[in-house]
Each structure stands twice: as C-alpha cells, then as structure tokens.
Amino acid sequence: MKYLILLVVIVVVWSIWKKRNQPAPKNTTNPDAAAQKMLVCAHCGVHFPEGDGVADAGKFYCSEAHRRAADQVERG
Numbered sequence: 001m002k003y004l005i006l007l008v009v010i011v012v013v014w015s016i017w018k019k020r021n022q023p024a025p026k027n028t029t030n031p032d033a034a035a036q037k038m039l040v041c042a043h044c045g046v047h048f049p050e051g052d053g054v055a056d057a058g059k060f061y062c063s064e065a066h067r068r069a070a071d072q073v074e075r076g
C-alpha cells in the first residue's frame with residue numbers, strides 16, 4: 001500500500017513536470033484579437049476591440065449604455 005501511494009505521487013509529479021517542460025504553442029497570440037484594433041472607452045476608460053464598441057461623434061465607447069451615459073453627462 002505504501003508503495004502504491006509513492007507510485008501515485010511519482011506519477012503526479014512526473015506529469016506536472018512533463019507539462020511544465022512542454023514547448024509553448026507557436027500561435028500564442030489569437031489572430032482574431034491581433035487583427036482587431038483596441039480602443040479606449042471615452043466614458044469608463046476600459047479597453048475593448050473595435051468591433052465590440054460603439055462610435056459616436058469621433059469618440060468610442062465600450063457599449064451602447066456608456067455612449068448614452070456619456071451623452072447624458074455632456075448635456076448635464
């Protein structure tokens with residue numbers, strides 16, 4: 001029984017060690033993310049991909065809600 005536990009420990013440690021020594025995948029960067037331009041929300045300052053945001057009067061927002069919120073702030 002003692003040897004069985006020892007064997008399990010060795011197998012677990014060996015599998016972790018093997019995983020850590022695996023070469024990193026060549027395509028570490030997501031091609032979709034790299035192709036999209038990152039913009040900063042004019043309301044909250046969050047970074048978001050160009051395709052996910054809303055543009056209004058030369059400004060960019062992370063969401064329609066923030067475009068409206070910024071619009072309300074400007075109007076007072």
Ligand SMILES: [Zn+2]
Nearest residue numbers: 041044062066
């Ligand atoms: Zn925002």
